[in-house]
Structure formats: structure tokens, C-alpha cells
Amino acid sequence: MRAIIWAMYKTQLQENMPALTAALFELYGSRWDFYLILERLEKILAAADKERSSVLKKLDDDFLSGQKKGGEPWFLSNKSLGTMLYVDLFSGNIKGLASKIKYFKELGINYVHLMPLFKTLKGDNDGGYAVSSYREVQKNLGTTADLKALVSAFRKEGIHTVIDFVFNHTSCEHEWAKKALKGDKKYRDFYYIYKNKADADEWNKSLREIFPSVRRGSFTYFKEAGGWVWTTFNSFQWDLNYSNPEVFLAMVQEMLFLANLGIEVLRLDALAFVWKEKGTACESLPKAYTLIKAFSLAAKIAAPSLVFKSEAIVHPDQVVKYIGQDMCRLSYNPLQMALFWSSLASRDARLLTLSMKKRWAIPDGCAWVNYIRCHDDIGWTFSDEEAWSLGINPYEHRKFLNRFYTGRFDGSFARGEAFQENPTTGDCRVCGTMASLAGLEEALDKDDQLLKEMAVARVRMMYGLLFALPGLPLLYAGDEEATLNDYSYKKNPKLAGDSRWVHRVKKDWDKKLLPEQKTIRDLIKRMAKVRAKEKLFAGSKVWFYDQQQPQVFAFCRSGAIHVVANFSESRVPFTVWANKGRLLTDLLSAKQVRAQEQILLEPYELLWLKEEA
Ligand code: GLC
Numbered sequence: 001m002r003a004i005i006w007a008m009y010k011t012q013l014q015e016n017m018p019a020l021t022a023a024l025f026e027l028y029g030s031r032w033d034f035y036l037i038l039e040r041l042e043k044i045l046a047a048a049d050k051e052r053s054s055v056l057k058k059l060d061d062d063f064l065s066g067q068k069k070g071g072e073p074w075f076l077s078n079k080s081l082g083t084m085l086y087v088d089l090f091s092g093n094i095k096g097l098a099s100k101i102k103y104f105k106e107l108g109i110n111y112v113h114l115m116p117l118f119k120t121l122k123g124d125n126d127g128g129y130a131v132s133s134y135r136e137v138q139k140n141l142g143t144t145a146d147l148k149a150l151v152s153a154f155r156k157e158g159i160h161t162v163i164d165f166v167f168n169h170t171s172c173e174h175e176w177a178k179k180a181l182k183g184d185k186k187y188r189d190f191y192y193i194y195k196n197k198a199d200a201d202e203w204n205k206s207l208r209e210i211f212p213s214v215r216r217g218s219f220t221y222f223k224e225a226g227g228w229v230w231t232t233f234n235s236f237q238w239d240l241n242y243s244n245p246e247v248f249l250a251m252v253q254e255m256l257f258l259a260n261l262g263i264e265v266l267r268l269d270a271l272a273f274v275w276k277e278k279g280t281a282c283e284s285l286p287k288a289y290t291l292i293k294a295f296s297l298a299a300k301i302a303a304p305s306l307v308f309k310s311e312a313i314v315h316p317d318q319v320v321k322y323i324g325q326d327m328c329r330l331s332y333n334p335l336q337m338a339l340f341w342s343s344l345a346s347r348d349a350r351l352l353t354l355s356m357k358k359r360w361a362i363p364d365g366c367a368w369v370n371y372i373r374c375h376d377d378i379g380w381t382f383s384d385e386e387a388w389s390l391g392i393n394p395y396e397h398r399k400f401l402n403r404f405y406t407g408r409f410d411g412s413f414a415r416g417e418a419f420q421e422n423p424t425t426g427d428c429r430v431c432g433t434m435a436s437l438a439g440l441e442e443a444l445d446k447d448d449q450l451l452k453e454m455a456v457a458r459v460r461m462m463y464g465l466l467f468a469l470p471g472l473p474l475l476y477a478g479d480e481e482a483t484l485n486d487y488s489y490k491k492n493p494k495l496a497g498d499s500r501w502v503h504r505v506k507k508d509w510d511k512k513l514l515p516e517q518k519t520i521r522d523l524i525k526r527m528a529k530v531r532a533k534e535k536l537f538a539g540s541k542v543w544f545y546d547q548q549q550p551q552v553f554a555f556c557r558s559g560a561i562h563v564v565a566n567f568s569e570s571r572v573p574f575t576v577w578a579n580k581g582r583l584l585t586d587l588l589s590a591k592q593v594r595a596q597e598q599i600l601l602e603p604y605e606l607l608w609l610k611e612e613a
Contacts, residue, residue: 008061009049012301013042019326020297026290028245037245041298044249048256048302055152056262056303063305067365074160075111075307075330075367075472078537081528082111082162084374085477086127087141089506094142098153105157107480108528111472112154113162113267115375117141121171121236124494127375127504129164129269130171130237134254144261151262162265162309163258167251167295168273169237172222172229176250177238181224190247191238192230192276194219200228206279212422213497232273242274242291252298259303267309268292268328272318284318289327296326309369313376316359316383323362333368333471334381335359340462341378341430341437342397345404345414347568349553350390355382356555357544367540368471372462373437373479377419377429377500378405398427405430405437413439413455415485417499433503435459435482440516444484454569456516457604460523461565464588464606465553467527468563470540475524478505481513482520530587536561536610548574552601561587562609566601573598576609584609 021038028034052060066073074080083104091097094117104112116128119136128138137144151161170177179187194200200219207218211233219228220235230239240247258266275288292308299306310328312319316335323331339352362368380398387394403409405416406428416432435441438458443451459482466473489501513521531537536558545554551568562576562584576584578595585592587608593599595611 023294082474084113094146165266168270371474415441434479436485461606482517569603
């Protein structure tokens with residue numbers, strides 16, 4: 001085994017170093033010390049390899065040999081299902097989480113994304129996305145040793161651990177930032193700090209404002225720093241300066257530390273922002289892709305089974321560019337997510353159909369992480385051109401969606417809140433749990449049976465689509481049992497300024513579920529079971545139906561399962577396109593239909609119609 005393991009590093013180095021060198025040359029090739037940087041990088045990789053445990057090396061070996069044999073990676077299996085959670089809200093602490101393995105297994109979950117759990121600021125810390133140390137777990141959650149033990153317990157149960165790699169910025173209390181504040185030149189160069197406001201203004205001219213309700217522009221004045229610091233998000237999150245190779249070298253070490261804890265997937269946080277160039281929006285620049293490729297190739301050498309997941313909530317043209325075997329093999333699917341909600345509000349699935357047809361394809365061996373809700377707000381990141389091509393005015397449509405989901409549209413079933421409303425443009429994003437946005441909160445308040453049924457049907461339909469699409473379905477913890485919005489964050493000064501806390505709800509393990517919540521939880525369990533048994537749901541094969549009625553979205557998996565959803569409360573006709581007369585059976589309800597014969601879909605009906613052999 002030892003010999004194989006040693007050979008693995010060498011082989012991986014030989015296979016990946018040329019591409020890694022080329023990527024780094026693009027970023028740092030003009031520097032006199034370029035080759036010294038490469039040399040230092042190789043030392044870092046070799047040291048990390050040395051520290052990697054034999055258990056993890058075995059994992060690497062299995063991953064690589066699976067790949068050589070042409071097998072599908074684990075995340076494309078029909079048995080893979082993900083969840084994401086805040087450890088403190090879900091189980092109090094890390095040790096508590098280990099006792100919840102049974103809960104995950106019952107739901108069929110084998111991918112658990114732990115939201116940021118490393119040392120952070122005491123007050124507002126953006127849910128932990130302001131990292132003060134990449135190696136030290138937050139005290140209230142436990143220790144780094146606890147985390148390592150949890151990851152290993154998860155692995156033994158077939159659960160892959162996912163955490164964030166918050167690599168665009170550190171907190172202002174990270175030791176690098178502290179040294180920068182003390183005037184240490186080396187660490188000042190880790191960030192973008194300008195003495196003169198004019199320099200910051202020059203950059204601001206071409207930047208989008210990401211957190212406009214926090215501050216205008218992307219820079220914050222820090223008296224102690226004697227200048228303006230680049231802070232794309234909150235003022236306590238300092239953007240790292242990757243044009244300085246020292247930052248890359250330092251962050252590779254942090255990345256490999258996490259990999260060597262046994263983490264199998266790193267979610268690359270805010271990856272669109274990592275490279276900056278004057279006069280541009282500094283989002284998804286070509287060198288941002290190159291930088292991610294460089295991180296990925298470094299990981300391939302020293303921790304080959306580590307997988308990246310992209311968190312690019314940007315224009316779909318850019319989202320897809322982060323996906324690849326040498327980039328992120330997993331990516332959130334923000335287009336699918338946003339267009340589910342868009343179709344639900346407008347009872348019109350045309351934009352969803354068109355966008356999925358056009359934009360579904362991604363490289364082999366990669367997968368979408370499909371989702372309905374996550375810890376963040378919903379942004380309407382569809383393509384304007386596609387909207388226009390259907391006669392939909394994208395600006396008006398986004399305005400409508402924001403109004404619909406924030407209680408400003410008469411007749412809306414949704415209960416949600418606005419996030420980061422831009423005082424100049426009035427633009428905003430939307431927060432709320434799946435159940436509240438889908439109408440359950442309103443239905444319960446009104447105690448109206450029909451509204452309750454409609455809300456449950458909406459949730460069922462969306463999950464039915466989520467579980468049937470190719471890729472890895474991701475459940476936001478709490479949504480599996482239709483948790484409602486929690487408005488108590490408004491009373492907590494640490495959280496009150498960030499409406500995303502409305503859907504970051506503490507799990508109460510003793511609370512009795514309402515009948516509708518129980519129905520939803522049982523539905524999810526059943527769908528996960530049926531999916532896990534049905535091999536046709538594995539892999540990436542899919543074709544999307546042409547639009548028949550505007551309300552209906554449909555696709556066919558592996559040439560044999562026709563998935564059909566009615567995004568409205570009207571009855572709408574639909575025809576299955578399979579060989580004439582062929583019998584199809586709904587895997588969920590056992591209902592039978594014949595191909596090429598018109599059927600009538602019930603309100604929010606969802607079908608998994610499998611062709612009889
Ligand atoms: C990502 C996270 C979000 C956070 C931001 C800054 O978008 O998902 O929660 O606020 O990055 O780290």
C-alpha cells in the first residue's frame with residue numbers, strides 16, 4: 001500500500017504539474033521569482049501529501065481508479081442526496097451532530113454541508129462567512145479534533161462531508177488582517193488597502209454594489225489601517241489580493257489542511273469575485289477561472305479525491321464556466337432554483353423550459369447541485385435575452401417576482417422578506433423558507449384547507465422535480481419538514497440587519513410537526529427511496545420537452561422516465577412523447593397513462609411516468 005501511495009503523489013504531480021504551471025504562469029508569469037514560487041508550491045504540496053492519512057489516501061486511490069474505469073462519480077448516483085445545515089441551529093454542536101447520523105440515514109442523505117464553523121467575529125459575522133482562522137473551530141461548536149472525528153464517523157456511514165472554503169476574503173480579525181493593521185508590509189499586501197480615497201473611488205466606478213444596505217461602494221475606511229480596505233460584502237470581510245502569489249500559496253495550505261481533515265467537498269464561496277482588474281466589474285474575470293483551476297490542480301496533486309463545488313450566483317453564461325473536471329465538478333444550479341420560483345409565481349414555465357434546454361449541458365463527470373432553497377437569498381439570475389425572446393420584459397419580471405415573494409403583490413400566496421434592497425434602483429432579493437414562500441404559512445394563518453392543500457401540492461411538485469433532475473438534490477435543513485419563517489431574528493441586534501435569518505431557523509427536536517409538515521416529510525422520504533431504487537435516475541441523461549402548455553415543465557430521464565409538472569392551479573392538458581400506445585406508470589402514485597394520448601394534469605400535479613418495458 002505504501003508504495004502505491006507514494007507512487008500516487010508522483011503520478012499526480014507528473015500529470016497535473018504542467019497544467020498547474022501553465023495556469024500559474026498566466027497569473028504570475030511576469031514576475032522575476034515565478035520559478036521560485038513554483039518550487040515553494042511543490043514543497044507545500046509534498047508536505048500536505050506527507051500529512052495525508054492512509055485512510056484518505058485509500059479514498060484518493062479509489063476515486064482515481066473509479067475515474068480511470070470510466071465509472072460515474074458518487075455525486076451522480078441516484079442514491080446521492082444532500083443537505084446543508086448550521087451546526088448550532090441543527091444540533092447545538094459538532095458532537096451533537098454525530099448523534100444525528102440516524103436522522104440523515106432515514107432521509108437517505110449521504111452529503112452533509114456544514115455551514116461555516118471556523119473561528120469568526122463575536123458580533124455580526126455573516127453567518128460565519130467572516131473567517132478568522134481556517135484551522136480553529138468556533139469554541140461553542142467544539143474543537144477541530146471534534147470536527148475530524150465527525151468527518152470520520154460520517155465517512156464510515158457513507159456520508160461525504162462538505163464545508164465552505166471562504167477564500168475570497170478573511171475576517172478583519174484574521175491574523176493576516178491583524179498584522180496588516182499593525183503595518184506589516186507583507187500582510188498589507190494580502191489585501192487591497194489604499195491610503196487615498198481616490199484610489200478606492202477609481203475601482204468603485206466599475207463595481208457592482210453587492211451589499212448596498214451595508215454601505216455604498218465596495219471599500220470601507222479603517223482608521224487603524226490608515227486607509228480604505230476592499231470589502232465586497234460586509235465591512236468586516238476583507239477581500240484577499242490574489243494578484244499577490246503569497247496569498248495563493250498561503251491559501252493552498254489552508255485548503256489542504258481542510259482536505260486532510262477528511263473533507264471531501266469544498267464549496268468555493270463567492271468565487272466570482274476572486275480576481276480584480278481596474279476598469280472591470282471584477283466579477284468572473286478570465287483570471288478568476290484560471291485561479292480556480294490552479295487551486296483545483298493543486299488539490300488534484302495532494303488530495304485527489306477532493307471535489308470543488310462552485311457557488312457562482314451570477315449570469316448563467318458565467319456559471320457554466322466554473323464547471324469542469326479541472327475546475328468545480330459540482331455547481332449550485334441557481335438558474336433552476338430561481339426559475340422554479342419564477343414559474344410558480346407566474347404560472348408560466350416557458351422561461352424555465354427554454355433555459356433548461358439551452359443551459360443544462362455541462363462537462364462529463366460533473367454535476368449540478370439542484371436546490372430549491374439554501375441559506376442565502378433568492379436572486380433572479382436568469383438571462384435577459386432568453387426572457388426577451390419569450391416576450392417577457394426581464395426588468396419588469398424581476399420586479400414582479402420581488403413583489404410577489406415579499407408580500408407586496410395582491411393575491412400572492414407567498415410570505416417572504418426583501419434582502420439588500422438597493423436604495424437607488426429599488427432592486428432586491430428574496431428571503432424565506434420553502435414552505436412559507438410556497439404558501440403554507442399563509443394557509444395556516446387563514447386556516448384554509450384548500451390553501452393548505454395547494455401549498456403542500458406546490459412543495460410536492462418542486463421536490464418531485466428536484467429529485468428527478470440529473471445531479472445531486474440538495475435539501476436545505478428544515479425544508480424537509482416544511483419549516484416556516486422565523487421572525488425572531490428581528491429582536492436580535494446581531495442578526496436584525498440581515499433578513500436571511502428569517503429562513504435560518506433553529507431546529508426544535510421536540511416540536512410536534514403539523515399534519516402538513518408531516519405529509520411533506522413523508523413525501524420526501526418516499527421520493528428519496530423511490531429515486532434511490534431507480535437506476536434510471538443515475539447519471540446525466542436528460543432531454544427537455546418542447547413547451548406544450550405554458551404552465552407545464554417536462555423532461556425525460558434516461559430515455560424512459562417522463563417527469564411532468566403543472567406549475568398552476570388550473571387543469572391543463574399534456575401529451576407524453578413515447579412510442580404510440582405505450583403504457584407508462586407513475587412511480588409515485590401508480591397512476592397509468594398511454595403515450596401520445598392527451599391527459600389532463602391536476603393542479604400542481606407531478607408525475608414520474610416510467611415506460612413499461
Ligand atoms: C456567499 C455566501 C453568503 C455570504 C457571502 C460572503 O455568497 O453564500 O452567505 O454572505 O458569500 O461570504
